[in-house]
Amino acid sequence: MKDIVILGAGNVGTHLGKAFHEAGMPVVQVYNRTLGPANSLAELLGCACTDNLEDLTGKASLYVITVTDDAIGEVAARFPFRDRLLVHTSGTTNMHVLKSGSAQYGVFYPLQTFSKEIPVDFRKVPLCLEASDTSCRDLLEDIAGKLTGRVIWIDSEKRRFIHVAAVFACNFVNHMYHLAEEILREHDLPFDLLQPLIEETARKAMTDNPGNVQTGPARRNNLEVIRAHLGMLSAMPAFKELYGQISDSIRKKYASD
């Protein structure tokens, strides 16, 4: 039996905690800087909780830091065991930040977007792993393989580029959805009008290659339509500015066509 301790009761901690639980790897303790969230997650998972790193149980197989990037170093430095496997779940943070915490460490980065209320099927989430040595590697491979069908070994240098790419493909994409939704709302039109278009855009980019399937006024360098759209967005200056910037970026990509 692989017992898990979760350090950080935020979005990632909650989703990962549930996934461990469902995969038959019990979370035995939740730590959080403040007790409220630790308690909520511990209740959900039926385990102990604490707001004091000194009180951590020493009996788990894996300790998973899921706090925000800037707090990882601090939690690691106060981790009370030198010989337990300690991992973080950050796309950007170097693995070796954990060296101060334990001699056995690694990275367990789920390449997915997590919102508190929305369940995630973890078996399809790519887990990007990194380990400080081969024994950590074997244990992480074993645990990750129980959670997902997609385990990828990636070093810290490459992982942070995956994270930047994910910011474009997820966070920036969602911002585009958000702006589209606001434009429609402004004109009393429902966002779900765009559902088939959004699904098809994602499907097409993955079937082919996004560079090959670009469409629209900027791709066709249709300055008349671009100008008309900029005019229509005059009342929404922030939208107009971004429309111009992204259209310029697309036009430059295909300028030599």
Next chain:
Amino acid sequence: MKDIVILGAGNVGTHLGKAFHEAGMPVVQVYNRTLGPANSLAELLGCACTDNLEDLTGKASLYVITVTDDAIGEVAARFPFRDRLLVHTSGTTNMHVLKSGSAQYGVFYPLQTFSKEIPVDFRKVPLCLEASDTSCRDLLEDIAGKLTGRVIWIDSEKRRFIHVAAVFACNFVNHMYHLAEEILREHDLPFDLLQPLIEETARKAMTDNPGNVQTGPARRNNLEVIRAHLGMLSAMPAFKELYGQISDSIRKKYASD
């Protein structure tokens, strides 16, 4: 039987022509400014073709202009029948541009992205319709209802805002995918790593509301990560610029949180 004539053998004409065909409304003639594309599409659909608007058959129920926005007015002006139903398929162009062509006119705007080689399930495509009078309205409603389960009556003013929203939700989203794909390729990483993330991002935005489910460094106003990402993109200045612009846009949206 509803016979259709397609005026313009590009992407939209091809996809729409196939959809009419499959829905049991035969395309009887294809016009194109140059004969090559007209001929290809006519062969595919098993019908006649021409590059001369004077040669159009007068026996069709519906004439669908699928040329680029800037050529719609010209094709309409040279349309040889005053009493046939003439529509265009543009998101941006006002319906009344067709007035010079026929006394019966309308709009037939499929809210979808079309690439030549990629088949589209037309039954799920929202068709935004507009008509010059009630008899045109009845005919368009009838024809559109045979193609898709989603018929929406929208006037020209609202339709162009749907088109702007679609540029954000489709063209700009695909550009984000494209940049993500290039960042990964630059580091010898496969784009399909991002597939679960891309699918989840689309699913989440449509289940909830994109404004509610935004995640990432800009949403959290995590300047340290943003700065690190900008540094990593120094070798790709166009990417760096856009990363900064979109991150600023996200940060401003949530600045009051």
